[in-house]
Amino acid sequence: MRRLLLAALVFTLSSSIADAQQRRPPKLEPLPEPPPPPPMAIEEPAVRIPVQEADRVEELREGGRVVMLKVTPPHGKPYYLVDTTGNGNWMRRDSLDDGVRVPMWPIHTFD
Numbered sequence: 001m002r003r004l005l006l007a008a009l010v011f012t013l014s015s016s017i018a019d020a021q022q023r024r025p026p027k028l029e030p031l032p033e034p035p036p037p038p039p040m041a042i043e044e045p046a047v048r049i050p051v052q053e054a055d056r057v058e059e060l061r062e063g064g065r066v067v068m069l070k071v072t073p074p075h076g077k078p079y080y081l082v083d084t085t086g087n088g089n090w091m092r093r094d095s096l097d098d099g100v101r102v103p104m105w106p107i108h109t110f111d
Contacts, residue, residue: 052073060068065086072078081090 069081
């Protein structure tokens with residue numbers, strides 16, 4: 001009985017799939033062209049974070065280009081502004097220590 005019921009179910013599903021594949025969709029119309037993007041009339045201003053006048057700023061240049069700034073406030077810890085990619089996006093780092101520790105123990109000594 002179960003086999004007969006399963007066979008009928010498979011036959012019904014396969015015939016409905018075949019019917020769906022043979023039917024053509026109604027006439028479809030092409031989509032209209034999207035509107036052009038708005039003109040970039042106003043350029044956004046660059047964000048600039050001013051350094052306080054009392055802060056001491058030291059530059060590190062590489063190839064004539066500033067790649068790192070060390071800012072030392074009069075009453076606080078120094079922090080670093082680093083341009084890692086070279087495209088002007090400065091990232092603040094409170095320390096230049098990246099946390100990587102290279103193991104340095106002797107493997108063998110020659111006497």
